[in-house]
Amino acid sequence: MPDQAQRIKIIRSGDVAVVELADKKILEETIISQIADQLFALAGEADVPRLVVDFSNVTHMSSGALGMLITLHKRIRQKNGQLRFCHIRPSIYEVFAITRLNEVFTVCQTREEAVGELASP
Numbered sequence: 001m002p003d004q005a006q007r008i009k010i011i012r013s014g015d016v017a018v019v020e021l022a023d024k025k026i027l028e029e030t031i032i033s034q035i036a037d038q039l040f041a042l043a044g045e046a047d048v049p050r051l052v053v054d055f056s057n058v059t060h061m062s063s064g065a066l067g068m069l070i071t072l073h074k075r076i077r078q079k080n081g082q083l084r085f086c087h088i089r090p091s092i093y094e095v096f097a098i099t100r101l102n103e104v105f106t107v108c109q110t111r112e113e114a115v116g117e118l119a120s121p
Helices: 029-045 063-078 090-098 111-118
Strands: 008-013 016-021 050-054 082-086 106-108
Touching: 008 029, 016 029, 016 111, 029 050, 029 063, 050 063, 050 111, 063 082, 082 111, 106 111
Parallel strands: 016 050, 050 082, 082 106
Antiparallel strands: 008 016
């Protein structure tokens, strides 16, 4: 099995975990599963998870990846946590809009904006 650590990079900013997705294309089930395992574990670590997912590197993602993000959102909400996305390319945001996920997810333009929304006062 390939090294899963290469799928995401976690940067802590206070009590907010910023996750950079490493893959340009999140299309294959094995990649989605590896990313999901890491994101779900990260969400499970915190009592009240605060996650920012940075899509800077992502150019393509499948419906399976969207399903994984929906599950992540539900798990974080169950723990009264919050999730933000940032740096989503217009082509991917268009899919969010078509599927109305832009009404479910909070999408910020920049990482700084996303972290700022989640940071404890």
